[in-house]
Amino acid sequence: MLNIRIDEQNEIQLGGRFDATQVEKAYEIFNQVQSSAIVNFKSLDYISSAGLGVLLKTQKRLKNQAQELVLKDLNKHIREIFKYAGFDMIFKII
Amino acid sequence: MKKYFKKNLKSLDRIFKFLDDFDRQVSLGNDTLRPIKISTEEVFTNFIKYNRDTENDILIELTREGASIIIRITDFDAEPFDPLSIPPYNESAKIEDRPVGGIGIHLLKKYMDDIRYEYTNKNSIITLIKHSGEHSAEHPHRRAK
Numbered sequence: 001m002l003n004i005r006i007d008e009q010n011e012i013q014l015g016g017r018f019d020a021t022q023v024e025k026a027y028e029i030f031n032q033v034q035s036s037a038i039v040n041f042k043s044l045d046y047i048s049s050a051g052l053g054v055l056l057k058t059q060k061r062l063k064n065q066a067q068e069l070v071l072k073d074l075n076k077h078i079r080e081i082f083k084y085a086g087f088d089m090i091f092k093i094i
Numbered sequence: 095m096k097k098y099f100k101k102n103l104k105s106l107d108r109i110f111k112f113l114d115d116f117d118r119q120v121s122l123g124n125d126t127l128r129p130i131k132i133s134t135e136e137v138f139t140n141f142i143k144y145n146r147d148t149e150n151d152i153l154i155e156l157t158r159e160g161a162s163i164i165i166r167i168t169d170f171d172a173e174p175f176d177p178l179s180i181p182p183y184n185e186s187a188k189i190e191d192r193p194v195g196g197i198g199i200h201l202l203k204k205y206m207d208d209i210r211y212e213y214t215n216k217n218s219i220i221t222l223i224k225h226s227g228e229h230s231a232e233h234p235h236r237r238a239k
Contacts, residue, residue, distance in 0.1 A: 049198035086185025
């Protein structure tokens with residue numbers, strides 16, 4: 001299950017498993033984002049293409065408004081999937 | 095090990111548990127198990143997406159042959175769906191040119207050492223092969239007849 005919330009610093013905190021069953025839940029949060037925001041992956045164990053699709057669609061929407069998602073604290077496995085998908089070229093990763 | 099799963103997204107939790115049980119039997123290790131989970135999810139969700147008209151359960155069979163893990167996923171009474179026929183995903187494209195779809199099959203090709211597709215007796219069968227303990231991004235995938 002995906003845990004997702006916007007914390008008091010306005011960071012989007014992700015935790016657990018971001019798979020195809022969690023897309024709707026994720027959009028409920030990501031659709032609220034209207035300006036640049038940090039997404040914290042520290043507690044996220046797993047992401048599949050369904051999760052990547054949510055991030056890509058949100059990034060496309062924000063870039064159209066000259067805003068962006070910045071990704072933080074990706075573990076090595078999640079960094080790898082981002083690299084394989086070429087997402088390291090379209091997201092700033094800190 | 096083999097098990098049938100209802101053809102809907104709610105089965106994913108049970109599929110992950112099934113893969114964890116297999117891991118406990120054969121000790122895959124996280125570097126092998128994680129790509130197998132991602133790839134199995136991709137095939138399963140594509141079978142749901144491309145064959146909505148049938149409600150037959152999907153069969154997942156897991157075997158280990160030496161250093162190879164073989165994941166065979168069967169969609170019964172289905173229309174053909176060959177993941178290797180999907181146009182390649184351009185991982186270097188600019189964001190405005192990136193489609194949201196197609197990433198899953200791209201990842202499948204990156205993570206698996208071999209992908210085979212068969213369509214026989216109206217059954218769509220995708221076989222994934224992963225060599226345990228190594229990454230497969232440099233390995234070409236092949237299509238079997």
